[in-house]
Amino acid sequence: MNVRQKFRIHKAESNKGVLDFSHLLDAPAGKHGFVESRNGHFYFEDGTRARFIGFNVAARSNTPDHVTADKMAERFASMGVNIIRLHAADGPIGDEPGSWSSCREAPLIDYESGSSRKFHKEGLDRFDYFAAKLKEKGIYLHIDLIVSREFMEADKLDYPGGAPSCIKRHAMYNERLIELQKEYAKALLHHVNPYTGLALIDDPAVVTVQINNEDSAIKWPMEADAGEQMKPYRDEVQKRFNEYLLMKYYTRERLKEAWTYEGVCALGEEEDPVQGTVRGVQGGFYQPENDPNGPWDGECGPARYADFMEFGISMNRKFYQMMKDYLHSIGVKVPIVTSNLIAGAADVYGHTDGDLMENNSYFNHPLLPVEGNTYLTVGPSEYVSTNPLTMQKGVGSMSTTLLSLGSVAIVGGKPFMLSEWNEYGLHPFHSTAFVHTIAYACLNDWDGLILYNHHTSENWDDQPADEVLNVFDVYNDPAVICQWGFLASVFLKGLVSTAKNLIDVVYTQNDLRTLPKFHSMPSTFFPYISATRNVFLDGGDAYQGHADIAVNAGFLNGADLRDAKHGVYYAWSEYRDAQRRFKEENRLTRAAKGTREIQAGVHLGEQAVVFDDIASIAGDGDYRAFAKLMDQAMKEWGVLPEGTGYVDGKLISDTGEMVFDPEHSRYTIHTPHCAYxxxxxxxxxxxxxxxxxxxxxxxxxxxxxxxxxxxxxxxxxxxxxxxxxxxxxxxxxxxxxxxxxxxxxxxxxxxxxxxxxxxxxxxxxxxxxxxxxxxxxxxxxxxxxxxxxxxxxxxxxxxxxxxxxxxxxxx
Known part of the structure; x- marks a missing residue:
């Protein structure tokens, strides 16, 4: 065994000497004007490109005492941190030190008043002072509006009792909860900070305002969480879904006809939209998957799933468009983001009304809730030997790497940030993940990364420097803190080159109505090689972009890539629609015209590569054969230089600067400006x-x-x-x-x-x-x-x- 030395990393001690990376900051924050979204990236008003790297500080750590605020701002600046996400400041009060809750002494919301509609005087002062000290050091602010708020009975809700913390999806449906969110947003953003003389709406130190953290009208509004207390809210969602079905089909008989395939009806005898009894789709942490070729009358059958996704998209877009318009009307000047933790096509599309896209991405995340200092996880897996091309084999689409999971929410024409990400230290060798993610963010030209979570405390001296008492707090994780100066330098100075090529993954409107188990296949290969983004076709099925390669998402059989420089065609279903009414028998044949068959069922030409049966190549979650064939095509097209791409099991960036070799447990970076x-x-x-x-x-x-x-x-x-x-x-x-x-x-x-x-x-x-x-x-x-x-x-x-x-x- 190698030498293991005891370590001490205090969360509030500032770096010095060559480890002082404050030179990466340009204080004070806001000196270049407000952040704007232009040409798919962040820019300041004066035209300067903006990139951000930093930490979340969660719950009680949003209202530190003044001494702690001074120390933490100094500490962050010395690390090269230029953004802090003031996250979950709306959390309910908790007495446990270090817990994910607001402190009783100075919460932002004065819950002890009996409602969630008032700010606590001291808590608001602390929040203001902390924001001002961060700004002074050159550290920008990410503001979120609803995360963990507990709605109280005195808030005059539509139904008896309150609504517990983190029930945000129902706050996208219920009008009273929406009114309360608007009220909070206006109060928080209009309040003038006495230490800066500016309200948050007028402060150029604010990068973005996030409407809703980690939630969606799609994922789990029908789940029986919080027991009977939330039943009226679930019933409201059920009622709205049934009204949507009546609007679309008009009668139960027409709905029954639409939901019938080959004599099998997915509509139960007891279900009637007029009575409001048609079930939606039970959700989960992510958008649930759906096999377009699966059982017709299953709990997540194709027809029921398709209509619920349409409904969820409409509710997402209605809510986010309305809230965005409201925020602009009260004076918000910076880009507005809808939400994060989005990982399915319908969910991503339903969040595209924001000015930027965000996602959350975790590896070895413990199962919640946790018990003491014991954490349940699958694995844990070692990051450097985790092959993104094989990790989904036999598991499912969300078992993947930080880069692959994050990439599914990148949308062409919009800035992109990981607003939360981490590889928690459940595996003792986890240092690879942090540099790996930062470097690929450079390759893909991302705009921000905010690690979760630096610390959870309102005091500077109440968490140990030599023990990990909460794996979610990284302030003393050597794999994070001792590499942070390198991370910040690489990302803020662009020491790893942006990819030479751009790859678009193209979704038709039909693709939004299903979600095959292996839907994230493109993100397990392409982002490691070239810059990758997602494109949604709103008018017709023809792609008209300018990427070097366009890949059809291929859930259903529709995207037309004839105008792409190079097109990649496949389909998980033989139908064009989720209801299995319209087969598309000729699209792949037409796309393969003028190509040669390089192996059974795979056709390669000067403009296209066509897979007749993608399931036979990648249907078990092993994408190595797909990557090998794509590497061959990209090199024949002149898109990839020799020695890059997928070479002997290695993933090599098209710049040649990065080599990821999971089969031999190695990852390297070599550029003129840094090495790893x-x-x-x-x-x-x-x-x-x-x-x-x-x-x-x-x-x-x-x-x-x-x-x-x-x-x-x-x-x-x-x-x-x-x-x-x-x-x-x-x-x-x-x-x-x-x-x-x-x-x-x-x-x-x-x-x-x-x-x-x-x-x-x-x-x-x-x-x-x-x-x-x-x-x-x-x-x-x-x-x-x-x-x-x-x-x-x-x-x-x-x-x-x-x-x-x-x-x-x-x-």
Missing amino acids: FSGAPEETILLSDKVSIQSRNERISISLLPVGEGGLKEAKEYVLTAMGVSGMDEAACSAGPEMMGMTFTAVEFKGKLYAETLEGVLCVKAKEAVLEILNPVGDVLAELNGEQAGEQVRFALNGEVPGVQYHLIIK
Whole structure:
């Protein structure tokens, strides 16, 4: 076993020396004017391109005392954080320190008044002061409006009793709950912050206003959550769905006819839209899947599913269009986002009325709720050896990587941010995930990433520096904090190049009415190679975009890609429609005209590649054959240079800068401005022409960043980070329960915080060099003078100094 050193990372201690990354900020926030959405990206009013990287601070951490606000703003700035999402400030009061709730002493909403319609005087003052200190340091603000608000009986609701925290989907249907959201939005955004002299609507430090966190009219409005208390709200959704069916079909007989296929009727004998008894689709955390070729009369049968998706889209768009118009009417000037955590075609499309798109993406997320400091998860899986092309095999579409899951919500022409993301430290080697996600965000030209969650506390000194008491708080996770300066530098300075090519995944309106199990197949390959986005066709089925490649989503048999530079055709169903009334027997045949058959059922030509039967190639969730065929096509078209794409099991970006090799547990970045290696060490890890490492660690993540504005070649100083596994030194895994057809693992966090240090030899091409080993805030723990060996200086590292960050100076 390699050397594991005890670690201490305090959430409020600022970085110093070469680990002070405050130079990445341009204080004060807002100096370049309001953020605007232009040409699919964020720009400031003065024309400067804007990118944002930072943290969520959740619930009680939105109202820190003034001393804590000062310390946290200083800490964030020193890390290179330029955005903070003030998240879930509307949470109900909780007494447990560090809990995901507002503090009793100073909540933003004064719940103890008996209603949720008033601000707490001290809580509002703290919120204002924190926002002002962040702005002063050059840190921008992401504001959300409804996350975890608890509606009280005194709020004069339509039904007896209140509505518990996080029941946001019903607040998209019920008119009284909508009125209360408008009231809150106006009160929060119009309130003048005495420390800035500006209301949030007039403050250019605000990047975006989010209407609704993690919810949708599609996902689970029919679920029996909160018991009988929420039954009137569920009944309201049921009533509206039945009214929608009557509007569309007019009578039960016509609905019955539409829902009948080959003599089987999906409408139950007891169901009647006139009586309001037709069931909707039971949802879940994500938009539920639906097999377009599946059982006709199942609980999620094709006809019922199609109509419920149409209904959900209409309700999403009605609500979000109305709220967006309202926010503009009260003076909001920045881009408005609808919601996040969206992962199905209908759900994504139903959120496209926002000025930007956001998504949430997690890996090894624990099952909620948690018990103490024990967390249930599937796996946990090691990120660097997780193959996105095979991960869905036998599991399902949402079992995937941060990049793949995030990418399903990118929409052409709109900025994109991950508003929440994380790879929680349930697997001890999880450092790969953070740099991996940031670098691919550069490749795909994203606009922001906000990690969940830095800390959950209103005080600066009440969470330990050497223990993980809440896996959702990352303030002392070495894999996050010790790599953060590298992350921020890479993303804010664009040290990884944007892709050379653009790929559009194209959806017809029919594609929105079903969701095959393997619907996210394109996002498991294309974003690793080139920039990828989604395009929805609103008028007809013909794609008229300008991407280098257009891929039809292929749920149903419809998209016409003849005007694309290059088209990729396949279909999960032989029908054009979810009701299985209209077969499309000629589309793929027409698309294959002028091509040659490169293997049975796969046709390749100068403009198109056509898959006659995609299920035979990818229907079990293994997409390696699909990737290999796409690689061949893209290279014949001249879109991919040789040596990039899918090569010997490796995913290599079209820029050639990134290589992801999950089969050998390795991920690398090599650009003129930065280098990174993560995974199972090679004999010699080449970071640059000057710097290489021979590591004895079983797993290691190493980053190399020049100090100053120069590149790796000319630099004389570098910040180097090298760590193996990390976590709690007495953490234990045990067999958990079987649920939902999956076996869970119970991970218990106990002991003290540790990180595995580098063991091996650091080689530097130089006549003289000095290596300083640093603690997590930049203090020098030890200084080493290497041994001269020919044209190299060699530093022998035994892991005995408890530092994973280094300052390398070439003299």
